[in-house]
Amino acid sequence: MPRGFSHVLNSSPLQPGDLQLDIDNIYLAFGGVQALSGVGFQVRQSEITAIIGPNGAGKTSLLNCVSGLYHPQRGEIRFHNGRTHTLTNLRPYNIARLGIARSFQNIELFKHMTVLDNLMLGRHIHLKSNIFSGGLYWGRAQREEVENRQFLEDIIDLLEIESIRKQAVGTLSYGLQKRVELGRALALQPSLLILDEPMAGMNSEEKEDMARFILDVNEEHGVTIIIIEHDMGVVMDISDHIVVLDFGVKIGDGTPDEVQRNPAVIKAYLGEDQGVI
Amino acid sequence: MESGIFHTTYESDMALRRTPLMRWRIYLIVAVIVILPFFGNSYTLTLANQIGIVAIGAIGLNILTGFTGQISLGQGGFMAIGAYTSGVLAASLGVPWWLTIPIACVATAVVGTLFGIPSLRLKGLYLAIATLAAQQIIQWAIVRSPLGVDAVVVPPVTIFGTSLNKLRIGPFGGSDFWFYWIIYLFMFLTILFAVNLFRTKVGRAFIAIRDQDIAAEVMGVNLFRYKLLSFATSSFIVGLAGALLGQYRGIVNYERFTIETSIFYLAVIIIGGLGSVSGSVYGAVFMVIIPAILSNLGQAFSSSAPAIARLVPFAQQAVFGLTIILFLVLEPEGLAKIWRDIKDYFRLWPFSY
Numbered sequence: 001m002p003r004g005f006s007h008v009l010n011s012s013p014l015q016p017g018d019l020q021l022d023i024d025n026i027y028l029a030f031g032g033v034q035a036l037s038g039v040g041f042q043v044r045q046s047e048i049t050a051i052i053g054p055n056g057a058g059k060t061s062l063l064n065c066v067s068g069l070y071h072p073q074r075g076e077i078r079f080h081n082g083r084t085h086t087l088t089n090l091r092p093y094n095i096a097r098l099g100i101a102r103s104f105q106n107i108e109l110f111k112h113m114t115v116l117d118n119l120m121l122g123r124h125i126h127l128k129s130n131i132f133s134g135g136l137y138w139g140r141a142q143r144e145e146v147e148n149r150q151f152l153e154d155i156i157d158l159l160e161i162e163s164i165r166k167q168a169v170g171t172l173s174y175g176l177q178k179r180v181e182l183g184r185a186l187a188l189q190p191s192l193l194i195l196d197e198p199m200a201g202m203n204s205e206e207k208e209d210m211a212r213f214i215l216d217v218n219e220e221h222g223v224t225i226i227i228i229e230h231d232m233g234v235v236m237d238i239s240d241h242i243v244v245l246d247f248g249v250k251i252g253d254g255t256p257d258e259v260q261r262n263p264a265v266i267k268a269y270l271g272e273d274q275g276v277i
Numbered sequence: 278m279e280s281g282i283f284h285t286t287y288e289s290d291m292a293l294r295r296t297p298l299m300r301w302r303i304y305l306i307v308a309v310i311v312i313l314p315f316f317g318n319s320y321t322l323t324l325a326n327q328i329g330i331v332a333i334g335a336i337g338l339n340i341l342t343g344f345t346g347q348i349s350l351g352q353g354g355f356m357a358i359g360a361y362t363s364g365v366l367a368a369s370l371g372v373p374w375w376l377t378i379p380i381a382c383v384a385t386a387v388v389g390t391l392f393g394i395p396s397l398r399l400k401g402l403y404l405a406i407a408t409l410a411a412q413q414i415i416q417w418a419i420v421r422s423p424l425g426v427d428a429v430v431v432p433p434v435t436i437f438g439t440s441l442n443k444l445r446i447g448p449f450g451g452s453d454f455w456f457y458w459i460i461y462l463f464m465f466l467t468i469l470f471a472v473n474l475f476r477t478k479v480g481r482a483f484i485a486i487r488d489q490d491i492a493a494e495v496m497g498v499n500l501f502r503y504k505l506l507s508f509a510t511s512s513f514i515v516g517l518a519g520a521l522l523g524q525y526r527g528i529v530n531y532e533r534f535t536i537e538t539s540i541f542y543l544a545v546i547i548i549g550g551l552g553s554v555s556g557s558v559y560g561a562v563f564m565v566i567i568p569a570i571l572s573n574l575g576q577a578f579s580s581s582a583p584a585i586a587r588l589v590p591f592a593q594q595a596v597f598g599l600t601i602i603l604f605l606v607l608e609p610e611g612l613a614k615i616w617r618d619i620k621d622y623f624r625l626w627p628f629s630y
Contacts, residue, residue: 135470141473
């Protein structure tokens with residue numbers, strides 16, 4: 001039986017259904033290549049939004065715009081958490097401070113650090129020690145480490161990674177690394193969680209586990225999630241809202257049922273002549 | 278040997294020395310350090326003092342290069358800033374030696390931060406060249422300044438108005454003896470600071486930048502700020518090593534702080550272990566002791582076989598170079614890794630299945 005959380009995992013002050021992320025008509029080009037042309041959609045609090053589309057459709061580029069790694073040439077991304085922030089003007093570390101956490105398509109963990117240290121790095125924006133208090137490891141710096149360890153143990157418990165907490169991440173299997181990366185994003189107490197292909201390269205059992213963790217985080221803690229995933233079975237099962245991209249253009253937007261019936265989506269996935277999905 | 282030890286609080290699980298064996302090991306090392314000066318002769322003490330200073334400098338460099346992943350060839354230049362600041366303040370302005378040391382540290386930290394600015398844009402080899410420029414600029418500035426190529430003679434260090442040379446307690450005393458305590462006190466503080474740093478927020482951010490800078494930034498680490506902070510922290514400690522060296526030697530000369538010094542320190546942290554505080558100390562011991570052994574060997578030959586003795590200085594360099602190459606090939610993670618492997622073997626001993 002999982003223990004109850006001692007901290008609130010979801011840091012968003014909004015009510016379920018409130019507008020949280022507003023992607024407004026984004027244009028992104030690299031040299032002559034137009035990666036995104038006029039993409040726009042909205043994400044509501046406590047929903048799972050899936051972004052799907054063929055390879056090279058611009059899904060990861062779009063998420064990189066949200067995290068501040070890319071800056072679109074036109075259009076705006078607005079984030080609401082009681083106040084409105086324009087993400088397109090912010091640096092990645094400022095966006096993290098708003099409670100937007102993410103995982104990466106190719107695992108980007110800190111390989112030589114232990115699982116605990118990786119998760120603790122996820123607490124970075126919540127920690128207050130500085131170079132002097134940290135170097136002394138006295139009073140508040142020590143208390144802070146212990147208190148946050150408590151929070152991390154809740155996440156370790158949720159993700160069922162108790163046995164590996166002190167191992168260096170580089171020595172873990174691919175599936176476990178994916179799990180740790182989810183944990184690191186959760187450690188930030190996200191108001192918006194972005195997952196870039198969290199199940200890529202997993203077997204069906206590992207996928208089931210991961211889907212269960214994602215649903216736990218969403219349903220029990222109310223965290224808003226944006227997910228890129230290629231496994232249509234998973235996408236149709238877990239998401240509330242699906243956005244379909246193809247060649248940098250949005251070709252579908254709606255509930256799983258609507259998207260499955262959308263002729264443009266069927267065409268993009270199955271080609272010109274197919275009638276049914 | 279950890280079997281049978283269970284932690285019931287996070288405090289004890291997160292302690293630096295988590296098992297009784299680890300604690301006893303530290304007591305033993307401290308005991309050896311405390312007892313050594315009472316038994317060692319002046320030669321042993323000179324070596325011990327050198328090790329202490331090199332260890333401090335190596336921890337400084339390791340914070341920047343081993344932990345934050347910002348390669349630096351400017352170590353010699355930064356040590357020069359520390360040594361000259363401390364030496365000149367004491368020699369020309371009569372500032373007490375103990376006050377010149379913190380001033381030298383701060384001055385080096387400022388200069389180091391300044392030369393750290395290119396690190397936002399430059400990585401790897403490119404940063405190496407930028408820090409090499411720092412090394413050359415500092416050296417050039419010193420030689421072209423009124424200080425010139427002449428050595429700065431640092432006034433002898435005094436405690437309560439008595440020069441260390443004359444200060445004696447029973448049979449013990451002299452400059453080497455007293456400096457031993459000063460250097461090892463600073464080394465102890467540096468080690469304590471560094472190990473604590475890397476189990477709290479700032480140090481973790483440094484390691485994160487080394488391992489995966491983009492992920493670190495996306496998790497909320499301000500890369501520019503933390504890289505500069507790493508340069509500042511590292512240079513502060515390197516400045517300490519420089520200042521101690523100047524005060525200990527009694528003279529400060531730019532020839533001690535050339536590019537060779539920078540490369541020597543890189544070798545120390547590579548042999549000791551990149552990204553390891555204890556490794557910096559092991560590396561320092563190794564890099565000071567091995568040349569000393571080789572040169573003693575040379576002296577041994579000089580009476581029995583003068584023909585061989587003449588070759589020894591060259592052989593010394595070759596053997597030294599060969600050791601470094603062997604380390605790079607056989608154990609790139611250094612002495613710290615070798616020690617870790619030994620500990621891992623005995624961790625669950627005698628039931629290591």
